[in-house]
Amino acid sequence: MNKRQKLALETKQKLVDSAILLLKEKGFEAINVEEITKKAGVAKGTFYSHFNRKEDIVIEISRSPFRELDNKLKEMQGVNFLEKITYYFKNFMILVESFNINICREWIKDVINPSLVPDTKDGKKWFYDIEMLKNILLDAIKNNELKQETPIELFSNLLISELYGMTVCWCMSDGIFEPLEWTKKFCETQLDKIFEPYIIRNKTK
Numbered sequence: 059m060n061k062r063q064k065l066a067l068e069t070k071q072k073l074v075d076s077a078i079l080l081l082k083e084k085g086f087e088a089i090n091v092e093e094i095t096k097k098a099g100v101a102k103g104t105f106y107s108h109f110n111r112k113e114d115i116v117i118e119i120s121r122s123p124f125r126e127l128d129n130k131l132k133e134m135q136g137v138n139f140l141e142k143i144t145y146y147f148k149n150f151m152i153l154v155e156s157f158n159i160n161i162c163r164e165w166i167k168d169v170i171n172p173s174l175v176p177d178t179k180d181g182k183k184w185f186y187d188i189e190m191l192k193n194i195l196l197d198a199i200k201n202n203e204l205k206q207e208t209p210i211e212l213f214s215n216l217l218i219s220e221l222y223g224m225t226v227c228w229c230m231s232d233g234i235f236e237p238l239e240w241t242k243k244f245c246e247t248q249l250d251k252i253f254e255p256y257i258i259r260n261k262t263k
Contacts, residue, residue, distance in 0.1 A: 070108045072098040074122070077115045082158040086116065113164075120165040120183060123153045128190050139198035140253070144245040146190065147221060151241040154225055163229050166222075187221070188214045208256040216252070220244060 059067075076097035080089045091112055095102045109115050127149050134142055154162055165183075191214040198204040224237040224244075250257075 066107075069098075069100060069104060072100065073105060073108060074115060074118055078119060078157070078161065081116070081119075081161045081164070085160040086112075086164045116161070116164045119157065119161060121186075124150070124183075124187070124190075127153070131190065131194065139194055139201075139203050140249055142194050143191070143217070143249060146194065147217075147241050147245050148238070150187075150221055151224070151238045154228070155238055159229060159233050162225060166226060166229065184218070184222075188218050191217050202258055204253065205256045205258060208253075213252070 073094060077089075077094050080093055080097060089112075091105050092102055094112075094115070095105050109118070127146065130149075131142060131146060134145070137145075154165075157165070192210055195204065195208065195210045195213060199206060199208060199210075221241070224235070224240050227235040227240075228237045
């Protein structure tokens with residue numbers, strides 16, 4: 059990466075960080091591009107070098123931390139698949155809560171209305187998140203932790219529905235519902251039971 063590319067990434071991050079602060083404080087509808095660039099200390103035109111519209115920066119906020127989570131999962135070697143899923147669930151929800159409910163409400167709009175984002179799997183967060191879970195389960199089959207007949211498609215959709223459901227409940231309850239606490243309870247009481255028929259208990263390497 060050359061100096062120019064590095065500066066461009068730093069500027070983009072400044073815009074994202076500024077947007078996060080403003081979104082937490084005021085909510086999406088109450089801010090505009092000019093406010094974001096002013097807080098970031100850059101010219102208004104600079105915003106459009108990185109984003110096409112205000113909505114796009116919210117999409118970026120909902121993507122980048124989860125890409126980091128995906129990378130961490132790929133680096134986890136010799137870890138039981140249930141521990142990986144638990145790690146994914148808890149950290150997914152930690153990220154959701156850290157953004158504050160105003161940002162979360164904007165973030166789920168592109169899940170509820172996917173026409174708001176590019177028509178690609180990478181553009182649509184639902185598909186991106188399902189792929190992360192699929193990869194964990196496929197690795198578990200490869201490592202003889204799960205049976206070959208494990209219904210990957212079914213389980214990945216079921217699990218992501220749990221996460222998204224708790225996220226939506228948080229928004230609908232205006233913050234009364236505590237998604238991280240319920241995520242922990244779900245992992246502790248349900249994960250092992252869901253996969254029980256397909257777990258290879260005495261695996262051989």
